[in-house]
Amino acid sequence: MAFATGTRESYQQELAAIRQAGLFKEERYIRSPQGADIEVEFPAGAAGKKVINLCANNYLGLSSHPEVVEAARRGLDARGYGMSSVRFICGTQDIHRQLENKLTEFLGTEDTLLFPSCMDANAGVFEAVLTDQDVMIADRLVHASIVDGMRLCKAATDTYKHSDMKHLEQKLQEHQDKQRRLIITDGVFSMDGDLARLDEIVALAEKYDAMVFVDESHASGFIGKTGRGTHEHCGVMGKVDIVTTTLGKALGGASGGCVSGRRELVELCRQRARPYLFSNTVAPVIVSGAIKVLELISGTTERRDKLEWNTKYWREGLLKIGLDIKAGDSPIVPVMLYNAKLAQDVARDLYAEGIYVVGFFFPVVAKGQARIRTQLSAAHDRSHLDLGLAAFAKVGAKYGILGLGKNEIIEKYGT
Amino acid sequence: MDERKQTILDYVVNEYLEEDDDRVIGPDTPLITGGIVDSFSMVSLKRFLEKKYGIQIPDADASPEAFDTVNRIDALVERFIKS
Numbered sequence: 001m002a003f004a005t006g007t008r009e010s011y012q013q014e015l016a017a018i019r020q021a022g023l024f025k026e027e028r029y030i031r032s033p034q035g036a037d038i039e040v041e042f043p044a045g046a047a048g049k050k051v052i053n054l055c056a057n058n059y060l061g062l063s064s065h066p067e068v069v070e071a072a073r074r075g076l077d078a079r080g081y082g083m084s085s086v087r088f089i090c091g092t093q094d095i096h097r098q099l100e101n102k103l104t105e106f107l108g109t110e111d112t113l114l115f116p117s118c119m120d121a122n123a124g125v126f127e128a129v130l131t132d133q134d135v136m137i138a139d140r141l142v143h144a145s146i147v148d149g150m151r152l153c154k155a156a157t158d159t160y161k162h163s164d165m166k167h168l169e170q171k172l173q174e175h176q177d178k179q180r181r182l183i184i185t186d187g188v189f190s191m192d193g194d195l196a197r198l199d200e201i202v203a204l205a206e207k208y209d210a211m212v213f214v215d216e217s218h219a220s221g222f223i224g225k226t227g228r229g230t231h232e233h234c235g236v237m238g239k240v241d242i243v244t245t246t247l248g249k250a251l252g253g254a255s256g257g258c259v260s261g262r263r264e265l266v267e268l269c270r271q272r273a274r275p276y277l278f279s280n281t282v283a284p285v286i287v288s289g290a291i292k293v294l295e296l297i298s299g300t301t302e303r304r305d306k307l308e309w310n311t312k313y314w315r316e317g318l319l320k321i322g323l324d325i326k327a328g329d330s331p332i333v334p335v336m337l338y339n340a341k342l343a344q345d346v347a348r349d350l351y352a353e354g355i356y357v358v359g360f361f362f363p364v365v366a367k368g369q370a371r372i373r374t375q376l377s378a379a380h381d382r383s384h385l386d387l388g389l390a391a392f393a394k395v396g397a398k399y400g401i402l403g404l405g406k407n408e409i410i411e412k413y414g415t
Numbered sequence: 416m417d418e419r420k421q422t423i424l425d426y427v428v429n430e431y432l433e434e435d436d437d438r439v440i441g442p443d444t445p446l447i448t449g450g451i452v453d454s455f456s457m458v459s460l461k462r463f464l465e466k467k468y469g470i471q472i473p474d475a476d477a478s479p480e481a482f483d484t485v486n487r488i489d490a491l492v493e494r495f496i497k498s
Contacts, residue, residue: 138455140453140456147455150455156458157455157456157458158455158456158458158459159453159455159456161433162433171459174459174462366450367450
């Protein structure tokens with residue numbers, strides 16, 4: 001037996017250390033479809049509790065939309081359940097290419113390649129398009145999947161201070177001796193909800209002969225006037241060389257991701273990107289649902305407009321209550337609590353009030369930056385938001401944090 | 416603290432701390448294991464040292480361990496200035 005007693009004990013110690021550090025993650029079982037109102041079983045075995053969901057990436061409220069569900073069902077009937085093959089052997093259906101073409105059109109790029117997830121897209125793209133003669137220069141707050149993808153790539157690495165254009169320029173100057181430079185950023189940063197300064201990044205890229213990569217996972221479908229993303233918001237559609245994004249958030253919320261951008265770069269991913277080459281792609285049922293999602297949001301901006309209204313109402317409401325939030329325009333609205341235990345306690349009390357949110361703390365965010373990340377959805381009605389605001393006001397009063405700023409909260413609770 | 420250590424420390428503070436970051440860094444503060452310097456941007460620090468002190472630090476010697484504190488970085492620089 002390879003899993004000897006000593007081996008088992010060593011793993012038990014590792015798990016105990018995670019628990020002791022207060023970093024042990026537990027899943028909560030949801031007994032209903034994803035939506036603004038969900039039924040949650042927590043802890044496991046407890047009776048189901050109806051709560052308002054304020055922590056999903058279901059930005060456009062399409063995760064359980066009847067037309068998407070119906071399209072997925074029709075796709076299941078027409079194209080079957082699985083492909084039992086990677087794409088380049090016998091795992092590509094006509095609908096995979098149809099979805100790729102629709103994504104290309106939606107994102108305003110030259111070509112698109114589907115991946116099993118955006119995590120996989122980010123894991124594969126850098127290694128496929130860069131060599132050891134090149135350099136990747138990343139914002140210091142990019143998503144963990146980008147960090148992993150950069151680790152797998154032989155190109156040199158460097159970073160710039162979060163959204164600091166002066167620092168980025170300095171780095172571009174330093175790396176002029178490299179064959180190619182790739183600037184790497186999130187479009188919307190997932191923990192703070194702020195947007196990349198893509199117009200300035202593109203201008204610097206043009207000045208210093210660099211390419212631009214943007215992960216649009218928290219932007220595709222709703223950022224920009226017609227929801228195309230951060231590049232639309234910043235007026236640089238067609239000027240971003242690589243976009244990666246997910247079908248697992250606003251665009252139906254199931255799974256799947258893509259690399260979209262310059263034709264040659266996408267083609268190199270098709271030839272070399274390992275998560276594409278060695279894994280099945282998105283299942284036909286999900287492809288069918290995603291095609292419907294793109295049809296729904298290409299014809300009207302109604303859902304992203306409602307999300308924008310909800311975001312504004314929620315942000316103003318939290319400020320009126322006296323909570324400390326990160327400023328911005330995106331539907332990611334972090335309520336800052338700075339102290340990890342306070343974030344957990346407030347989240348637990350909000351759950352008791354029927355509001356489902358989660359506390360985030362180190363290592364997910366920097367030490368002393370603990371928070372509750374709230375996320376809006378077009379599925380929320382004003383009544384959901386009013387109930388949410390009332391709960392935040394009640395729990396905030398209990399902990400005496402209403403009207404307090406960063407230093408006062410830290411003074412009261414520490415970091 | 417001698418001048419070279421102060422120069423390295425000033426570079427680390429300017430290069431790696433955000434403006435609103437009020438952490439105090441000393442010669443023995445863990446930089447990489449302490450989450451101040453990410454391993455991706457160690458390249459900047461290495462280039463700075465090579466340029467400033469006219470040395471070449473082979474990649475094999477530019478390990479996260481050797482770059483973890485200002486004192487260790489200073490010792491590394493000292494080694495390559497002498498060699």
